[in-house]
Amino acid sequence: MRYPTMLVAALAAIFLMAPAPRSSAAQVGITVNIGPAPVCPYGYFSYAPYNCAPYGYYGPQWFLNGIFIGAGPWFHGPANFHGYVNNHYDPQHGYHGALPHRGVRAAHHPGGGFHGGNEMRDGRGHVVNGEHGRGH
Secondary structure (H helix, E strand, O other): OHHHHHHHHHHHHHHHHOOOOOOOOOOOOOOOOOOOOOOOEOEEOOOOOOOEOOOOOEOHHHEEOOEEOOOHHHOOOOOOOOEEEOHHHOHHHOOOOOOOOOOOOOOOOOOOOOOOOOEEEOOOOOEOOOOOOOOO
């Protein structure tokens, strides 16, 4: 009686290790991998590949004690956060100027001296209530 029990256990193990049959339908896989926030002196754009934004893009609401509080998937601000941006410094709006590299130190106080905010956004890059034109 001992051998039939071992045979059944071996067959069950082989059955469980067999690969599942593939269906003829297309299979889709999604991978989400969010690492640490980019280290940028003046913040980063809220869309992939999350390049560093130039000085003047984000208003002072985006900084806490001189440290960028985030945008995109790394946002750490309070609930219902809204802050001004100057989208003239956004490549998606035609900006072709220099962008700082990741890891460099700020040449100016982050968020200080911001002028010309023309769009208010939440921390995930969405325009909030269509508010435009008020800068700090």
